[in-house]
Amino acid sequence: PDTITIQELANRMAERAVDVIKLLMQQGQMMKINDVIDADTAELIVAEMGHTPKRVSESDVEEGLVGQADRDEDLKPRAPVVTVMGHVDHGKTSLLDAIRKAKVVQGEAGGITQHIGAYQAQAPNGETITFIDTPGHAAFTSMRARGAKVTDIVILVVAADDGVMPQTIEAINHARAAGVPMIVAVNKIDKPDADPNRVRNDLLRYEVVTEAMGGDTQEVQVSALKHIGLDELLEAIQLQSEVLELKANPNRSAEGVLVEAQLDKGRGPVGTVLVQRGTLRVGDIVVAGAEWGKVRALINDKGENVKEAGPSTPVEVLGLNGTPEAGDLLAVVDSEARAREIADYRQRKRRERLQARGAGSRTTLEQMMS
């Protein structure tokens, strides 16, 4: 249910909080400035104080912002988005680096590709694969907790000399919970004590049955260090992607998820956005989490300025007025006024949540009962 703090309610009416508290007291409710009241109570108070209550609910503000369904005929194939997971030191970073080095087509500028939190590589058949460059379960879970489904395929990296370890199991559970298919990359096969069979057998205990064991989970033997098996891994991803029939509508206002965000000294707030639907363009007005802005520039994973970015494309977005958080959703809106309204609303919500959390047991009890 919608709630509001007394302070915030007073602010919106341009009344003093103490007067709101007095009124509540007359009605037998002892409250403090940071306590929250429900929307019905707030409405009564607003009316009592001679204002016209206008409820602004989540659905009013955010309606039409996300979640509009696309028609089937508008959907076009899109590149798969891949995340690498696995136990620490099993070679996640090395594998991402190896693919980046070997399989990324250099941009016009040539030289080194930028680290923008995601990149695109080319499979042997020429098709594009998007890799999220932040290995780590934390990022994955926090994004999922915010309702962002970021990845289509999980590469489960298991070191052939070490086998299944606690974070391997964690990764399996994450992928399962998210309903995302896995491809097992048995890494470090260059090592003399590499034992892929042990990995396969270990995995069986967690009901991951690889093809070699008669199941349907693809398994590829790789060495991130020696660049062995990279083509095979990309082919496996391509194959899995075909099965998934991944599609999105590129011809609509863009929606995406923030893969990374930081405040850059020279450039201001910079967010790496993975576009999920529609096409993001320079000049678009966007809301990103509780921030908004007008897209000043888009920079791709090769460090090139681009005018637009379609589904499954990662781009750096410049022009935000504040720094959003990784996992926040980004959406294009019609006008600055609308962007401001949504961002204000979300910032208010966030403040209220924080205040409610800090307001002590009384509030907690009320919240539990409301």
Ligand code: GDP
């Ligand atoms: P992460 O913690 O999963 O990101 O693992 P890293 O990529 O940081 O790798 C951990 C260690 O394993 C590093 O010392 C790497 O050089 C090494 N390593 C990664 N891949 C391979 C491989 O294919 N073969 C060998 N021999 N060592 C590897």
Ligand code: MG
């Ligand atoms: Mg690492």
